[in-house]
Amino acid sequence: MSAIRLVDVTMRDGNQSLWGATGLNTAHMLQAAALTEACGFRAIDFVSSSHMAVAVRYFRNNPWERLRRMAAAMPTTPLQFITTGLRFIAWQQADPEFMRLVYRALQANGVGRFVLLDPMHEVPAVLEAARLVKQEGEAEVMAALTFTLSDVHTDQFYADFARALAGSADIDLFYVKDPGGLLSVDRARTLIPAIKAVIGNKPLEIHAHTTIGQGMLASLEAAKLGVSAVHVGIGPGGDGSSLPEANRTLANLEAAGHCVEIDRAALARLTAYWNRLALAEGLPPGRPQNFDASFLRHQIAGGVMTTTARQLAELGLSDRLDAVIAETEQVRAELGYPIMVTPFPQMVMSQALFNVIGSHRYAQVSDQVIRYCLGKFGKPTSPIDAEVLATIMDRPRARELEHEPTFPALADLRRQFGQHLPDEEFLLRAVMPGEQVDAMLAAGPSRSTYTPEAAPLLSLLRQLAARPTARDLVVERPGFRLALHAGASL
Template identity: 50%
Template sequence: MSSIELIDTSVRDGNQSLWGATGLDTGMMLQIAPVMDRVGFGAIDFTTSTHMAVAVRFKQENPWERIRLMRETTPNTPLSFLTTGMRFISWEAASHEVMSLAFQLLVNAGIRRFAIMDPMNSIDAMLTMADLTRKAGGETNVAALTFTLSPMHDDAHFATCTAKLAKSGKFDRIYLKDPGGLLTPERATTLIPALKMVMGKTPLEVHSHCTIGLAQFSYLEAATHGAQSLHTATRALANGTSQPPADMVARNLRDMGHGVDIDDAALAEMDNYFSALAVSEGLPPGQPQEFDRSYFRHQMPGGMMGTLKRQLAETKRLHLLPQVLEEAEQVRADLGYPIMVTPFSQVVATVAALNVINGERYKTLPDEVVRYVLGRFGAPTMPLDANLEDRIRSSKRAKELDDEPHMASIDELRRKLGKDLSDEEFLLRAVMPADQVDAMLATGDARRTYDPSHKPVKSLISRMAARDDLHSVEINKPGFKLEMLRT
């Protein structure tokens, strides 16, 4: 039996899948980072451009500073950045010079590993990004080939793509990415050997989700058939629509005779911290999922499922979720079976939700759908519904978007935004609303520490400060004294 490496996904995919990507801030990550560094993970799946945007928009925190601080506290474990195609934060495809700048800034901040994914599994696009990340100084390139189900995505298709990636010489590892948790144990017994046969000595990683309860079983089959690395999360951020829990995966692998070289005590400390954080912040820990065969039809990935639930809840429409998921199956087919991964899972989910809310199919079409049909994200996997394609292409909005310029060059953007900006601020302003970047800068430095046990005291103080009838408060307990006076 072989030794199996674990890649941690807690702060990126676990946070996104279970807590809508907004559950953790910089201080929460930094507090546990030294412990994570001791566990012995092969890498930490740390961020994407989408998560960087969330840091700015929802936390008013500098995402570049977050990477730097995390890098300082995890010197032994590479931080990984997942690409979502030739785009950075913006939905629009970016120029090579914009992507080159983004990758260079990520390397400068502390990203050592790039998981290179294209939402259409475009091999050419992945090879281009690999050249750009390597030129920027990235230490490890991992080709992230996205698993999906459609009439064309059989084992031979994935093996052909894998062979091209492995033979290019541009990737150090290959990573089978299963965002919907659709890889069954039975499929793993045929697909993993098919990939290994064409990969040579290139290591294979497997990343799946527990969305319908299959990932833990599929992981064991993947390891048996040659996968060297598995993506897992800490207890509170595992299960549900996230990855399998690291401690249980390690236990099962060892029971089968595999080696798993991690510090179990450090992993337990990490589990305890995030479990306490979840309780303190009122965040729901992941729970084991029941098998739901409908996922094989709509294929909504774990991260998008968490975001979709949050967005429907915010508009008091969470009860519509079953209808939206059912509608997503039809939308995906009409759009030519796009792979359900960023940004296409967002496109499909948004259109499905609008169809259900409006009570009419395709009454409202976001610009991203029009751009998709116009080919701005690449060529669709399969033909689109002819009537829908004709309707969109002949629309007034399609003509307007077809005539719009693509993202401006760096020189044009600098003339527009200001030549005195730092590269980091410039890039954020180039792809995000100015008021969100302004709010981030006005907020100042993010907190560097976090203690879950302090949350009840802070909540109590906040509630007391809001009361007009209290003029003074004194709290005394052994080793602690707090006095508050209204002035």
């Protein structure tokens, strides 16, 4: 058995899958940085452009500051950025020169590894992105083989895609990404060898979600078949719709005879921190899942399921979740079985939601679904149902989007926002509402420290301070006195 490394997904994919990407702010992450660095992970699945948008929109945290400070605190552990195609925050495919600036800024601020994921598995798109990344820095580039179940996505399909990329010097390694937790042990036994046979000596990693209980077993089988790293979530950030929990994965790998390169004492301390944080912040921990055959059909990734369930709850329609899931299966089939990975699960499940709560199916269609049908996200792997395509395209909005302007050129955006605007601010303003960026900048630097045990008290004090009648507050107990006066901030 060869040595196996672990990749920690807690701060990005665990946070997204279990807590809708809004569970963790910069202070939470900074407090975990030294503990994480001490573990010796192969890399940290840390950020995506969507997570950068969440930092701005929900927390008023500067995502560039977050990157810089985390990279400084973890100098030997690469921070990983995942991107789907040539896009940054906005849904539109961006101007390549704009993306060149994005990749330059990300590397300058501490990203040491990029995951390039093209949902359509279009070779030229991945190679172009890899070339831009390498021209703007020295980060590793990992190509994603995004697993799904369909008549098209066979072992040969993935092997052909991997072979086409493996010859590029800009691609350093590969991983099998299973966002829906669909990879079974039996399929791993044929898929992993087929990929390894065509990528030469380039490493292969496994990223298998545990949404229906298969991720742990698939990861262990992949380790047996020669992958170099297994992706895991720590403590409450593992299991459920996230990835295999790190401590149990470590024990299982060692029981199978593998040597796992990790500092066990540091991992225990990191696990304890995330446990305390989840309890203090009311974040539900991931739990081991039972096998659910329905997921093999609808293939909804955990983060999208969590977000949709929250949206239905906000509308008072929680009882319609099963109907939305069933409709998702039908919509995905009608749209040509797109792989359920960002941005497609959001599109498919949102359309299913519209179909369930609307007056009739496809009465309301999002711009993103129309753009998908127009081929603006690439050519669908399987044909779109002809009747559904006609229904979607036979509306004025479809004709408008067919002729919509493309993503502006970098030079045009520079003229619009100012030639001398710092790159980091410029990139956010180019793709986000200006008022959200203004609010982030006004908030100033993020907090550096976080104490889980103090979180409930601080939350209570914030609520009391928000009441007009609560001008001065005093908390006393033997040996302790805390006074909060009007005008103070927490």
